[in-house]
Amino acid sequence: MQELIRKILSLLILMSMARWGSSMESFEVLPSNNNAVNVIQNGAVGDGETDDSQVEGNIVASADIKEWENGDMENWIVFSNVNGLIFTGNGQIDGEGQTWWEQTNSNDDKTAPTALAFFNCNNLQLSGLTHINSPKNHISISHCNGVTISNLHITAPDSSPNTDGIDISNSLFVNIHDCYIGTGDDCVAIGGDSSNITISRVSCGPGHGISVGSLGANGNTDTVEDIHVRDCSFHGTTNGARIKTWQGGSGYARKIFFEGITLDAVANPIIIDQYYCNKGHDCKNQTQAVAVSDVTYRGVRGTSSSEEAIQFSCSESVACTNILVNDIQITSSVPGGITRSSCLNAKGMVSGRSYPPMEIDFGVFHLLANMLCLMLTGMRLEEEFGFLRIGVLYFVSGCGGGLLSCLHSRTKNRVTVGASGALFGLLGSSLSELITNWTIYSSKCSSLCGLMMTIIMNMCIGMLIPGVDQSAHYGGFFTGLLLGFILLMRPQFGYISRRYMAIGYDVKKKIPNDSKGKRCHDDHSEGKHCHDNLSRQREAPRRQPDGNEETAEWLGTGKRGHAARRGHGRQCTDRSRDVLLLEIERVCARRELI
Secondary structure, three states: OHHHHHHHHHHHHHHHHHHHOOOOOOOOOOOOOOOOOOHHHHOOOOOOOOOEEEOOOEEEOOOOHHHHOOOOOOEEEEEEOOOOOEEEOOOEEEOOOHHHHHHHHHOOOOOOOEEEEEEOOOOEEEEOOEEEOOOOOOEEEEOOEEEEEEOOEEEOOOOOOOOOOEEEEOOEEEEEEEEEEEOOOOOEEEOOOEEEEEEEEEEEOOOOOEEEEEEOHHHOEEEEEEEEEEOOEEEOOOEEEEEEEOEOOEEEEEEEEEEEEEEEEEOEEEEEEOOOOOOOOOOOOOOOEOEEEEEEEEEEEEEEOOOEEEEEEOOOOOOEEEEEEEEEEEEEOOOOOOOEEEEEOEEEEEEOOOEOOOOOEOHHHHHHHHHHHHHHHHHHHHHHHOHHHHHHHHHHHHHHHHHHHHHHOHHHOOOOOOOHHHHHHHHHHHHHHHHHOHHHOOOHHHHHHHHHHHHHHHHHHHHHOOOOOHHHHHHHHHHHHHHHHHHOOOHHHOOOOHHHOOOOOOOOOOOOOOOOOOEEEEEOOOEEEEEEOOOOOEEEEEEOOOOOEEEEEEOOOOEEEOEEEEOOEEEEOOOOHHHHHHHHHHHHHHOOOO
């Protein structure tokens, strides 16, 4: 009991001496500063039951930096190793930070104190106070477990450097709600080794938004997870929902949720920056990075003061993964202005109606669908019609997809197509080839069903995941469909090399076969021509891989020859049997049996 009373009295002493710019590192030792005031001598008595501090008046720091030289230059008011502390009241804590800000602007290495710091305080409650003009951070929460912060009013000019509203580090289960914070830096900053942080109904502005990070500075390993920011509003801030990490760091930031966010003229409403570099640092490109994953943006609405409303700048070596964007509506705060998004090395998905449109890399699912399309259609078409035709079709289909994407996405000032439009061109050309050559397919239904299943599957991926550039898909598909009617005709309609011509068909026109023999025509004025139309079935044995013989049926080929009148009437020359058999063997070898 005596120890408890001693802690209470120490807290009251600390609060009273703050007027003269003194501080303590711990409650185990009373300060030796001559400006300290012993509140016991002024009638302060603890009740022996609760650890609490009630602030009703104003606590004002010294504006003379020289008075801090013999004290703690890192913190002004410090609470450490106190469990169950309740710090409340209607009073005001004024850090008198103007002099510090001037020195900080002229010397980045100048140390400035945090106004109010809590170290290793579990089950802490902080509410009701007004905090203004801190030299540095207004409130710091470090190594604490179970913290509730509510109904605070924290302000500083938007030009004041490093004046974060609330900084959290190495802490668990922190709940911040119903606060107004407007400073020159982050309204709330969540540092490394923190988890289960909930921030709700916080009005932020001016300032740099609510930030996870910065993480991984100086090659450190930082971990952050289970962060929930909901029902918060940002007014004229530099950033909104931000995640920032340094290159060269390690660890992770995951399971982060920004939901129900309201924006009012925010410069960078949604931003992930894995290339964060604060001023005064020589930031070199490094491959190591803090992994960012499982981040959800849902129900973010409002206006952006810049054109780039959504920015995902992720590391090439450690990409952002499982990023979910759902129901985002961010328009420009400038009359007639537009908003757009940028995405670098971010993988995830977009669902619901979202603006500006996103081009997140949807990774393995989209890749597998494209590979399946290429395997089922591209390889077959190239084998039947040759590399040159399919290469031309593939390239032109990609251009068609890019053109439609350009027309559809003109407000984004760029085109993002990739190979998907060209692959959809192969699907479209396969459909036109099937329609054109329908009569020569032996398994019509299976061919049609297989092709339609592939087309529908790829189309569904585009519709279910709006982040996929559907305009490029449609443009590539219809371009390939039209080209297929020209480039992929079978011999009965011409426009194909003899090497792909089936026996029984002429390269210029389809010639019906006559099973009764020859028909010769003699024209004495123009010459003599003979059409030898043979319709007969020839059997050519062919070895299958299992060694069995299979009979292949062939239509006879009609050839044009010269007829010469010889004593007994007309005779027509024909290709020799040996040449015909060689032709059959050649076609069999090419596996062009139709």
